[in-house]
Amino acid sequence: xxxxxxxxISFRFRHVWIRNLITYRRIWRVNFLVPLLEPGFYxxxxxLGFSGLIGVVHYAGLDLSYTRxxxxxxxxxxxxxxxxxETTYASFVRMYYQKTFDGILATPVSLEEMIVAEIVxxxxxxxxxxxxMLLVLIPLGYAAFPGALMCxxxxxxxxxxxxxxxxxxxxxxxxxDMFNLPIFLFITPMFLFSGTFFxxxxxxxxxxxxxxxxxxxHLVELTRYFCIGAMESNALFNLAYLVLFTVIFGYLALRAxxxxxxx
Amino acid sequence: MNVIEARDVxxxxxxxxAVDGINFGVAGGEFFGLLGPNGAxxxxxxxxxxxxxxxxxxxxxxxxxxxxxxxxxxxxxxxVCQQENTLDPDLTVEQNLLLYARxxxxxxxxxxxxxxxxxxxxALTHKRNAQVIELxxxxxxxxxxxxxxxxxxxxxxxxxxxxxxxxxSRHQLWDRLAxxxxxxxxxxxxxxxxDEAESLCDRLLIMDHGRIIAEGRPRDLIxxxxxxxxxxxxxPDAALKDYIREHQVKHDDLGERIIIYAQANGTLxxxxxxxxxxxxxxxxxxxxxxVFLRLTGRELRE
Numbered sequence: 133x134x135x136x137x138x139x140x141i142s143f144r145f146r147h148v149w150i151r152n153l154i155t156y157r158r159i160w161r162v163n164f165l166v167p168l169l170e171p172g173f174y175x176x177x178x179x180l181g182f183s184g185l186i187g188v189v190h191y192a193g194l195d196l197s198y199t200r201x202x203x204x205x206x207x208x209x210x211x212x213x214x215x216x217x218e219t220t221y222a223s224f225v226r227m228y229y230q231k232t233f234d235g236i237l238a239t240p241v242s243l244e245e246m247i248v249a250e251i252v253x254x255x256x257x258x259x260x261x262x263x264x265m266l267l268v269l270i271p272l273g274y275a276a277f278p279g280a281l282m283c284x285x286x287x288x289x290x291x292x293x294x295x296x297x298x299x300x301x302x303x304x305x306x307x308x309d310m311f312n313l314p315i316f317l318f319i320t321p322m323f324l325f326s327g328t329f330f331x332x333x334x335x336x337x338x339x340x341x342x343x344x345x346x347x348x349x350h351l352v353e354l355t356r357y358f359c360i361g362a363m364e365s366n367a368l369f370n371l372a373y374l375v376l377f378t379v380i381f382g383y384l385a386l387r388a389x390x391x392x393x394x395x
Numbered sequence: 396m397n398v399i400e401a402r403d404v405x406x407x408x409x410x411x412x413a414v415d416g417i418n419f420g421v422a423g424g425e426f427f428g429l430l431g432p433n434g435a436x437x438x439x440x441x442x443x444x445x446x447x448x449x450x451x452x453x454x455x456x457x458x459x460x461x462x463x464x465x466x467x468x469x470x471x472x473x474x475v476c477q478q479e480n481t482l483d484p485d486l487t488v489e490q491n492l493l494l495y496a497r498x499x500x501x502x503x504x505x506x507x508x509x510x511x512x513x514x515x516x517x518a519l520t521h522k523r524n525a526q527v528i529e530l531x532x533x534x535x536x537x538x539x540x541x542x543x544x545x546x547x548x549x550x551x552x553x554x555x556x557x558x559x560x561x562x563x564s565r566h567q568l569w570d571r572l573a574x575x576x577x578x579x580x581x582x583x584x585x586x587x588x589x590d591e592a593e594s595l596c597d598r599l600l601i602m603d604h605g606r607i608i609a610e611g612r613p614r615d616l617i618x619x620x621x622x623x624x625x626x627x628x629x630x631p632d633a634a635l636k637d638y639i640r641e642h643q644v645k646h647d648d649l650g651e652r653i654i655i656y657a658q659a660n661g662t663l664x665x666x667x668x669x670x671x672x673x674x675x676x677x678x679x680x681x682x683x684x685x686v687f688l689r690l691t692g693r694e695l696r697e
Binding site: 147151158234240 | 447
């Protein structure tokens with residue numbers, strides 16, 4: 133019973149997903165303000181403050197205004213933050229402070245189902261946040277309609293990847309304060325060097341190799357493709373990387389949580 | 396067939412042996428107690444019963460099925476009221492019950508009926524829309540017990556259900572548990588309150604250092620390991636000590652106090668009363684606490 137049992141995963145996980153949804157419904161109005169207002173702030177700040185310095189950005193053979201270049205990356209980073217925060221801080225609170233997991237593990241729900249539910253829930257939050265952002269970006273002309281709508285299922289898929297690695301950290305971290313470490317060493321560099329604020333083609337090759345390992349880079353490429361119809365990489369390769377990342381860290385997350393909870 | 400059947404069950408955490416080969420059975424409809432000082436292995440034993448902790452060796456059977464393989468089926472049929480508050484603080488009282496019923500895939504209309512029954516049974520109906528975070532300790536405990544019963548289990552596991560409650564809440568909870576027993580529910584209880592175990596349990600076992608050191612009905616255990624009647628004598632003098640030695644009286648010498656175990660209304664009792672009770676003497680009935688302290692010792696454990 134100490135190893136990960138993939139046969140213990142059934143559709144029963146949906147009950148834990150519903151539990152999270154019902155809990156979240158109490159605070160969703162406040163939560164949805166963030167994705168609604170965030171793109172506005174960024175576009176205003178970069179549009180007013182940055183465009184004058186930069187002029188145009190050369191990306192995939194196009195000359196883009198800086199805000200048009202950056203807007204799709206906002207969609208991608210929102211996806212990342214939503215999923216990662218959910219399976220780190222929020223899951224840790226449920227596990228450690230609220231003992232929610234202990235309560236669930238006295239029912240016919242398996243540990244594997246509970247962890248899958250946490251990850252799927254976090255990905256659902258990512259997809260919801262991206263939906264709200266598109267409600268702002270599409271009318272403003274920063275995301276093409278209807279192509280940009282593909283960002284919603286994409287946010288779910290990439291959300292699984294970020295949620296899985298977040299859950300893995302939750303499984304191994306001793307205390308909630310220590311999440312600073314993966315955020316500082318992993319999330320922050322990824323946030324800065326994934327082609328979010330400048331095209332990856334502009335950085336040296338040796339640094340570009342690290343960029344290729346970041347799931348956010350692959351997501352940014354894909355959101356840019358769906359929002360402005362151009363990209364500098366291969367969409368299938370990007371998708372395959374995100375799937376592979378999810379599978380690997382999903383398994384590692386299950387293993388880490390099993391070791392942590394089952395004694 | 397026993398509802399719970401433990402055969403040579405061992406639980407090891409690395410080098411540390413928490414449960415060291417226990418054997419016991421709990422029959423259907425029985426109210427069974429599991430007692431022991433902190434660290435005796437009670438919680439480890441309970442966690443193995445509902446498949447939270449894997450059994451290191453031996454067999455733990457519940458409803459005749461092996462917990463290792465049939466954990467899902469077993470957990471569908473039992474309810475657990477854990478020691479710590481594991482309620483969802485962000486949800487209302489009613490939502491806590493209904494969402495928990497979902498984990499058991501209980502049909503929603505049936506779950507609603509069941510929740511309604513339980514709210515009434517535990518006097519929570521007026522609090523149905525209250526947030527759990529606002530509940531007092533007693534109310535939260537009642538809700539946790541109600542939640543453990545929402546799936547209509549055949550076996551209820553209670554891990555220290557009355558710890559930290561005020562006397563009113565404790566008595567009300569005992570009353571509810573007695574009512575559940577009357578309805579034929581099988582229950583397994585751990586507690587540090589010996590009066591609670593004595594009045595609720597049909598049968599119990601006492602564990603220490605991972606082993607079972609006594610098992611039986613509370614009355615029989617008291618008769619065997621303590622006595623019907625107990626005399627506590629403060630500041631015992633040499634004459635009393637001589638008398639005890641001479642007559643080989645069953646007793647415990649605590650230095651400042653001597654406890655004598657006697658038969659009710661026997662000659663020993665009347666003789667002690669007449670000869671040694673000029674100062675402070677307490678005559679009382681023997682109880683489970685005497686048994687517990689005699690068997691597990693009076694030293695602090697942690």
